[in-house]
Amino acid sequence: MRIKAQVCMVMNLDKCIGCHTCSITCKNVWTNRQGAEYMYFNNVETKPGIGYPKNWEDQEHWKGGWKVDGGDLVLRTGSKLGRILKLFYHPEQPELDDYYEPWTYDYETLITSPRRKHQPVARPRSLISQQRMEIKWGPNWNDDLAGGDDARQDVNLKKIGEEIALEFNDIFMKYLPRNCNHCLNPACVAACPSGAIYKREEDGVVLVSQDICRGWRHCIPACPYKKVYYNWKTNKAEKCTFCFPRLENGLPTVCTDTCVGRIRYMGILLYDMNGVLDAAKSPDPKMIYAQMLGLIKDPNDPEVIEAARKEGISEAVLNAAKISPVYQLIKGWNLALPLHPEFRTLPMVWYIPPLSPIAKKAEDKVYLPQSEAMRIPVAYLAELFTAGNTNIILQVLQRLLDMRKVMRCKEVGETPPQNLEFDVYEYEKMYKLLAIAKYSERIKLPAGLQGKTHEQLRELQGSAGYVCPGGFC
Amino acid sequence: MSGFFWSALPYIAFATLIVGTSYRYWTGERGWSTKSSEFLAKKSLKVPIWLFHLGLLMAFGGHVIGILVPKSLTDGVGISEHLYHIIALSGGIPAGILFFGGFFLLMQRRFGNPRMKVNTSTMDGVIYAVLFVTIITGFGGTILNAVGLLGDEFNYRECISPWFRSVLAMNPDASLMSETPIIFKCHVFMAMVTMILFPFTRLVHCLSLPFEMFLRSPIIYRRK
Numbered sequence: 219m220r221i222k223a224q225v226c227m228v229m230n231l232d233k234c235i236g237c238h239t240c241s242i243t244c245k246n247v248w249t250n251r252q253g254a255e256y257m258y259f260n261n262v263e264t265k266p267g268i269g270y271p272k273n274w275e276d277q278e279h280w281k282g283g284w285k286v287d288g289g290d291l292v293l294r295t296g297s298k299l300g301r302i303l304k305l306f307y308h309p310e311q312p313e314l315d316d317y318y319e320p321w322t323y324d325y326e327t328l329i330t331s332p333r334r335k336h337q338p339v340a341r342p343r344s345l346i347s348q349q350r351m352e353i354k355w356g357p358n359w360n361d362d363l364a365g366g367d368d369a370r371q372d373v374n375l376k377k378i379g380e381e382i383a384l385e386f387n388d389i390f391m392k393y394l395p396r397n398c399n400h401c402l403n404p405a406c407v408a409a410c411p412s413g414a415i416y417k418r419e420e421d422g423v424v425l426v427s428q429d430i431c432r433g434w435r436h437c438i439p440a441c442p443y444k445k446v447y448y449n450w451k452t453n454k455a456e457k458c459t460f461c462f463p464r465l466e467n468g469l470p471t472v473c474t475d476t477c478v479g480r481i482r483y484m485g486i487l488l489y490d491m492n493g494v495l496d497a498a499k500s501p502d503p504k505m506i507y508a509q510m511l512g513l514i515k516d517p518n519d520p521e522v523i524e525a526a527r528k529e530g531i532s533e534a535v536l537n538a539a540k541i542s543p544v545y546q547l548i549k550g551w552n553l554a555l556p557l558h559p560e561f562r563t564l565p566m567v568w569y570i571p572p573l574s575p576i577a578k579k580a581e582d583k584v585y586l587p588q589s590e591a592m593r594i595p596v597a598y599l600a601e602l603f604t605a606g607n608t609n610i611i612l613q614v615l616q617r618l619l620d621m622r623k624v625m626r627c628k629e630v631g632e633t634p635p636q637n638l639e640f641d642v643y644e645y646e647k648m649y650k651l652l653a654i655a656k657y658s659e660r661i662k663l664p665a666g667l668q669g670k671t672h673e674q675l676r677e678l679q680g681s682a683g684y685v686c687p688g689g690f691c
Numbered sequence: 692m693s694g695f696f697w698s699a700l701p702y703i704a705f706a707t708l709i710v711g712t713s714y715r716y717w718t719g720e721r722g723w724s725t726k727s728s729e730f731l732a733k734k735s736l737k738v739p740i741w742l743f744h745l746g747l748l749m750a751f752g753g754h755v756i757g758i759l760v761p762k763s764l765t766d767g768v769g770i771s772e773h774l775y776h777i778i779a780l781s782g783g784i785p786a787g788i789l790f791f792g793g794f795f796l797l798m799q800r801r802f803g804n805p806r807m808k809v810n811t812s813t814m815d816g817v818i819y820a821v822l823f824v825t826i827i828t829g830f831g832g833t834i835l836n837a838v839g840l841l842g843d844e845f846n847y848r849e850c851i852s853p854w855f856r857s858v859l860a861m862n863p864d865a866s867l868m869s870e871t872p873i874i875f876k877c878h879v880f881m882a883m884v885t886m887i888l889f890p891f892t893r894l895v896h897c898l899s900l901p902f903e904m905f906l907r908s909p910i911i912y913r914r915k
Binding site: 305347410413418419452 | 727896912
């Protein structure tokens with residue numbers, strides 16, 4: 219057993235209202251500069267939908283993530299020799315139009331236009347070529363199922379062989395906020411020819427060294443979640459940093475901090491590093507979720523604590539791990555699931571699948587439907603979170619439904635149902651964490667990972683970033 | 692004047708290449724990049740980039756053989772001048788076509804696509820112009836020489852090659868270059884200009900061969 223600490227995030231999709239606040243606050247902090255204006259380290263997608271960049275989930279096309287080949291775990295993008303040949307032209311690298319062409323508007327015409335018969339119009343102008351452009355696609359073009367044909371192209375729908383019905387009575391959708399998953403087995407790290415991307419030992423955050431990056435661009439197609447981006451100005455790779463300067467001071471990421479629906483939970487997980495490879499190459503992709511649970515160790519087990527201390531994990535981190543809300547959600551109640559575990563990168567941002575609107579069953583005169591009769595097809599959720607294993611989704615949804623039943627009974631003074639999995643007290647705890655938990659209960663991060671004082675950090679303000687000194691860019 | 696061009700400038704060029712490149716590596720590593728533009732214009736890159744780099748490697752190999760292997764050596768093993776030229780041209784002409792063809796397509800892409808402006812610095816424009824003249828004089832001179840327009844007595848293996856070797860031997864003999872046709876003088880001069888500019892352009896990417904990838908483990912952990 220070789221214990222490592224990982225900063226981890228859980229998102230409760232039941233509460234996501236798709237407001238994009240996380241994307242905007244993240245953008246204001248990290249990517250509101252030239253070369254990065256098309257990037258969203260965090261974005262919110264409507265599912266079903268093709269997402270950002272277009273069809274990122276289709277690994278037949280992008281060749282992202284890992285695959286098992288003759289018992290070995292190999293990058294889907296190819297062998298080392300084959301990858302060297304892709305240094306010149308990478309056939310699977312997404313281009314600008316796969317994301318969208320960023321634009322602004324000619325606002326000046328609104329005030330400089332002479333008197334005319336018609337109102338002056340601020341027309342769109344490309345932020346890349348500075349020429350007038352026609353807007354054909356944007357970062358959230360199919361938000362709320364806008365453009366039904368795009369939603370039909372969702373690869374998960376194709377996999378479950380379900381033709382999406384766009385009649386109002388059957389329609390379903392949900393939101394999926396996405397940032398870098400800071401995977402335990404990151405494909406971007408493995409694909410980097412220069413060794414510029416690394417996983418931090420202290421907290422598991424995956425970062426790109428801007429000094430070592432040579433702009434070979436292999437990380438971008440290799441990441442199956444398309445969460446590494448190419449800065450066209452500095453010609454280097456950039457990605458979500460998990461707001462590490464905040465983490466080091468015991469603060470959560472900006473997206474977590476500003477989440478309006480309070481859907482995000484952050485905390486420490488302790489995992490066994492020695493088991494990562496075996497978990498990533500389990501023969502049956504449906505078993506990867508179970509294998510991931512096996513990697514995560516009980517932070518209260520004395521043996522685990524002993525092993526963690528041997529690895530030099532600080533007491534502050536160990537204490538945070540013991541009260542970690544994400545451990546409770548992932549391993550305590552098995553509510554949170556990894557996004558697309560079949561990519562085999564072992565992502566560390568987990569999702570609690572949403573209960574659907576129950577309008578479909580309103581005529582049944584039941585308070586809550588059965589978990590298999592929800593509006594969002596269980597098979598669809600299974601494609602997203604369990605590599606197609608519907609049993610796990612049904613179990614999670616049933617637990618969430620049971621929690622609601624228990625709380626309803628408590629509220630109206632009825633006796634709770636008899637055939638419950640957990641005792642009532644456990645459901646109350648679940649309710650507290652999922653529904654009404656305060657900031658300090660949702661986020662348990664240790665302070666003091668950084669070696670600098672606040673004064674020293676303040677001196678750094680404005681001097682750190684992704685600029686390109688030397689003038690050779 | 693010829694003393695400066697053929698005795699001093701080569702050393703200035705080599706020195707700038709080595710000192711400039713090291714200086715840039717130690718001071719401005721963050722700007723050390725291929726400056727890839729595949730992201731901005733993917734389709735127009737697919738074929739030209741291969742033509743260009745393949746032609747470049749072939750042309751480079753040809754130069755190494757043509758310059759560093761003395762004529763006496765090939766004469767000694769019984770390769771006649773005529774046979775040597777057939778071999779050289781059969782490699783050189785395709786290399787030139789690939790190299791120049793690729794370069795032309797890349798130039799078209801770089802200066803024809805409005806998106807590419809954001810990826811093109813002033814220095815890129817300069818190095819494109821320098822490379823254009825270098826390639827056109829080299830390729831053009833080779834063809835003129837092959838059809839006999841540069842006169843029968845000119846043989847680059849009896850003037851340019853020994854001159855270059857004399858430079859390498861730290862004993863430059865500028866007189867060897869005196870009979871060289873102007874087009875080849877121009878070619879050699881532009882090659883030296885390229886060497887001087889090299890450290891300050893995107894060309895440095897050719898020194899970043901990622902062979903460490905073959906040795907390292909797939910996942911890298913690093914302490915803060």
